Every structure is written in structure tokens, then in C-alpha cells.
Amino acid sequence: DAGVIQSPRHEVTEMGQEVTLRCKPISGHDYLFWYRQTMMRGLELLIYFNNNVPIDDSGMPEDRFSAKMPNASFSTLKIQPSEPRDSAVYFCASSPRSGPYNEQFFGPGTRLTVL
Amino acid sequence: AQSVTQLGSHVSVSEGALVLLRCNYSSSVPPYLFWYVQYPNQGLQLLLKYTTGATLVKGINGFEAEFKKSETSFHLTKPSAHMSDAAEYFCAVTAPTGNQFYFGTGTSLTVIP
Numbered sequence: 482d483a484g485v486i487q488s489p490r491h492e493v494t495e496m497g498q499e500v501t502l503r504c505k506p507i508s509g510h511d512y513l514f515w516y517r518q519t520m521m522r523g524l525e526l527l528i529y530f531n532n533n534v535p536i537d538d539s540g541m542p543e544d545r546f547s548a549k550m551p552n553a554s555f556s557t558l559k560i561q562p563s564e565p566r567d568s569a570v571y572f573c574a575s576s577p578r579s580g581p582y583n584e585q586f587f588g589p590g591t592r593l594t595v596l
Numbered sequence: 597a598q599s600v601t602q603l604g605s606h607v608s609v610s611e612g613a614l615v616l617l618r619c620n621y622s623s624s625v626p627p628y629l630f631w632y633v634q635y636p637n638q639g640l641q642l643l644l645k646y647t648t649g650a651t652l653v654k655g656i657n658g659f660e661a662e663f664k665k666s667e668t669s670f671h672l673t674k675p676s677a678h679m680s681d682a683a684e685y686f687c688a689v690t691a692p693t694g695n696q697f698y699f700g701t702g703t704s705l706t707v708i709p
Contacts, residue, residue, distance in 0.1 A: 514697075523701040574639075584642045585640075587632075587639030589637075
């Protein structure tokens with residue numbers, strides 16, 4: 482199994498630009514999570530999906546952030562417009578059908594830098 | 597609601613010495629507890645987890661943790677540190693009926709040769 486795949490691994494953009502981060506979960510996993518990691522705030526859950534349906538987006542910082550999961554094998558996290566304070570490492574994780582309290586499998590992350 | 601507190605954001609040990617990383621949790625229901633490790637420029641990977649049953653849990657790479665309900669703790673230990681153990685370690689908690697992980701702020705482990 483290839484594991485959770487994220488792209489791009491690194492993204493550098495200018496303030497005001499749209500940024501799209503992509504994630505392919507492990508096949509057969511029904512839960513998908515988006516996290517943000519910064520030195521100041523640590524690891525924060527932004528949103529999670531169950532069977533492609535957003536369940537809890539209370540961690541999404543503001544309306545500039547949006548996430549979609551059009552099918553079981555693909556999810557996007559979009560920031561529009563981006564700001565320097567959005568600079569962070571964004572992780573996608575997936576969890577199997579047996580429940581989210583089982584292991585979450587993390588992707589390698591996307592390091593976003595907004596200038 | 598659940599939360600975890602990791603005491604000590606940075607821990608340094610000599611190679612071959614005992615590793616002890618501290619985690620205390622708060623939970624209104626019986627918790628499920630996890631330790632994850634993050635190596636530089638990588639995602640998190642599971643070290644071990646406690647759900648039910650035996651309170652001493654063994655994980656990968658020689659790590660283990662003990663669930664102590666009376667102390668609301670789930671400290672991570674390894675008898676002898678290896679250079680390859682240098683990484684960031686995260687404690688996390690969730691509830692059996694919950695859908696979210698609550699991660700601690702992490703502890704960075706440095707192993708001194």
C-alpha cells in the first residue's frame with residue numbers, strides 16, 4: 482500500500498493567491514482528516530470527513546479555508562486568498578472503516594509558505 | 597471533552613539512557629490513548645495505543661507506555677535510548693464514541709552520543 486499521498490510536498494506562494502492542497506487517502510479508509518501544524522499552535526484538526534461527507538469543520542480557521550471530498554480517493558483543502566499566517570505544514574490522515582479511534586495514518590505533509 | 601498535556605517540550609537523554617516522556621490526559625469518559633512519533637520532514641506514525649485491557653502497552657522500536665487511571669497518565673518509556681529515537685513525540689486521546697483525536701503539543705527528544 483502506498484499510504485496516504487499528499488501533493489505538493491512544498492508550496493511557496495504570494496499573499497492573496499489561491500492555494501490548493503491535495504490528498505489521496507489509503508484505499509478502503511472511510512475517514513479523512515486535515516490537520517495544520519505550526520510551532521505556535523502545534524497540531525490542529527481542521528476538518529474531517531466520513532464517507533466523503535464533512536462531519537466537523539469547527540477547526541477551519543475562517544471562510545478563506547474550504548475542503549472538499551468529491552470521492553473516496555481524493556480530497557482538497559483550498560485557501561483563498563492566502564495570507565502569511567497560513568504558513569504551516571498541512572497533514573492529511575485517513576482511518577479505516579472500523580472507526581476513527583483506531584490508528585490514523587498520516588501523509589508526509591505539505592509545507593506551505595505564504596510570502 | 598478530552599485533552600492531553602505533555603510536560604516538557606524538549607527532553608535530552610544520553611545514548612543508552614532511559615527515555616521518559618510524560619503525558620497526562622483529561623477525559624470525561626474512559627479514554628483511548630495513543631503515542632505518535634514524527635521524524636523530521638515526515639508525517640506522524642503510531643508508536644502504540646491503549647484502548648482496553650492490559651494497562652502496559654508495548655509498541656514499536658522498544659517503546660512502551662502504561663495507562664494509570666488513578667494518575668490520569670500515559671507516560672512513554674524506553675529502557676535504552678538510541679540515536680535513531682531523536683524525533684518529536686505526540687500523545688493523543690480520543691473517546692470510544694468520539695470521532696476526534698486531541699493531540700498534545702509534542703515533546704522533542706534529543707539523544708546525545
